[in-house]
Amino acid sequence: MASFAKYHTAKGERWLIKIALTDPLTKEKIKTTRRSEAKLVAKQLEAEEAKQNKNIKSHYFYKDIFLEYEEEYSKHLKPSTIYRKSVDFKNWILPTFGEKRLKDITKKDCQKYIDFMSTQLKSYKPIVIQARNVFDFAIQNDYIETSPFNNTVYPKTTIFEDDEKLEKFWDKEQSLYFLERLKATGTLKRYALFRTLLLTGMRKGELLALQENDLHEETQMISITKTLFYDENGNYQLLKPKTSSSVRDIHLDPETFAVLKDLIRQNKKLRLLSGEKVKHKFIFIKESSFEPFRNSYVNEVLNKLCKRFELPRITVHGLRHSCASLLFAAGVDIKVVQKLLGHAHIETTMNIYTHVTTEEIEKTTDLLINYLNEPKKKSSGGQKVVKKPK
Known part of the structure; x- marks a missing residue:
């Protein structure tokens, strides 16, 4: 809560506001003072604190939210699917986003990631979807308000476009x-x-x-x-x-x-x-x-x-x-x-x-x-008369 004290200056009556805010990561109380229109400033500061507390997990690292997400989806999938997903996250997603805080990841970061993945794998879209699912999970749990993957686009063509072939087989x-x-x-x-x-x-x-x-x-x-x-x-x-x-x-x-x-x-x-x-x-x-x-x-x-x-x-x-x-x-x-x-x-x-x-x-x-290119066989008999087509 805020405390207020009135004091006088040459310019008139002023208010001194003292308020203790909570750091969203360390949970420590930080005391701060403001000199202004007391009640207005106090309301602003308290609203800022409430917003920080509501979205506290936006300060968490992507890898930490991923662990929550993994625990949730693991309840509904086969072990083989869980294993494949964990490999994808380990190799293709966490190296890019793992050490970043959710609040610091931008749309530009996500678009850059999509463009990069399109040069690495033929079937890159399912992995991109897995990466964005973590943000969707965060939104559902009120950790963040919007996903930085919103309005990103997939490249129209990739270097693998001409290399989509079915398996070789024997006759x-x-x-x-x-x-x-x-x-x-x-x-x-x-x-x-x-x-x-x-x-x-x-x-x-x-x-x-x-x-x-x-x-x-x-x-x-x-x-x-x-x-x-x-x-x-x-x-x-x-x-x-x-x-x-x-x-x-x-x-x-x-x-x-x-x-x-x-x-x-x-x-x-x-x-x-x-x-x-x-x-x-x-x-x-x-x-x-x-x-x-x-x-x-x-x-x-x-x-x-x-x-x-x-x-x-x-x-x-x-x-x-x-x-x-x-x-x-x-x-x-x-x-x-x-x-x-x-x-x-x-x-x-x-x-x-x-x-x-x-x-x-x-x-x-x-x-x-091959048949048309075969050498002509020499005739062993007399000459054949070939009529020209009419």
């Missing part, structure tokens, strides 16, 4: 060659793993989460009901698949079903020999621990196999794309392919179909040009 001949070589030279586990990926179009996490009871002998089907996730501490978790459409049953061809059964029998023998009791009976396991492989392991092995078999290098996701291309080439309906691959939206399946057919058209054009 029929390359796929068959890969399976033949792997069957002849690889282990049962590797053959079963990559045959299943290539001929079912499963995602990596879906495949590595498969357990023995997901294989159904009476129907020759395999059920996809979960996905595998390893956290930053090296502990695995079984989560729900990417979307509700990802939960599905896939009918296996006889050979794929047979090699999976053989692999399960091999795993059972290993468990009996070791006496190991396991919580989850995964199909694709590390023989040393009976735990599932990490996601990165599958890509590492595929890279080596591509090099050994002298095939175009593709990723595990490229095997999924290859499966789709083989299904299209076999005349399978697009809606059926969508269901088999577990796509939530038909547009995703259509994009692959368009990519596949575009590449086939390009190959056909190349064949035509």
